Amino acid sequence: MASSSSSVNSKPQAAPSAAKSTFFRRILPALLVANVAVGVYVLLRTSKDEPNQKDERAAEEIPSAPVAIANVTVPQQTIPVRTAVPIKVLPPIPEQEQRELFKWILEEKRKIKPQNASEKKKIDEEKSLLKELIRAKSTPNL
Template structure:
């Protein structure tokens, strides 16, 4: 029978490694050789793992901050455009007849909607009641 693998404290010599790497027909010696190669790989490149983790973390942080910065710039541009359009182009008020036509169109669209549950049906009915009040009223309130 074969001996179980021994844990080595020091690095083995090349002559000892050649003995382990020789192909054998038994599966246990193949698994020990594979385990030994893995252990060698870990020992040889143990300085590399912290470096890889640090680089990975820094690249991730850079990408995260870069996308965050673009989002902030886009929001600022939208605010600038919206404030400039309000200051330069005040909108003209919509005539009452046009508002009534719009309310009628909204009421027709609300009637076409099919509610999923009782709560949604209640909300749609309330909105339709408000639209009907606006359509029937003699003067429509303006928003300023």
């Protein structure tokens, strides 16, 4: 049995023909790109049309013939009054924690790679402000 399985695996595999290699190298990627493009188009088109179709269906359901209304009293609706949500007053952040936070922000600003001169200037200004806040004797209340 071992000899028969080795003879099956020892067959040389035929190289793909020129037509197959052309198909796989040039036509197949183009078909895949076209397929994805059509899929995205259909997906976006159907997602945009759904609200419009609902409006059209609702308009079709409304009767177009005038309806006679005879002494119909409509109860007066009261408008619900919204109550203000109470604002939670948090305890002030200790000064030492504020300094640690400013130091952490400064470290993160140092890691940023600016893309142009204006962005670099803005980051440098922010870093200088953070350095001033860290060195100050008292920090502003946040």
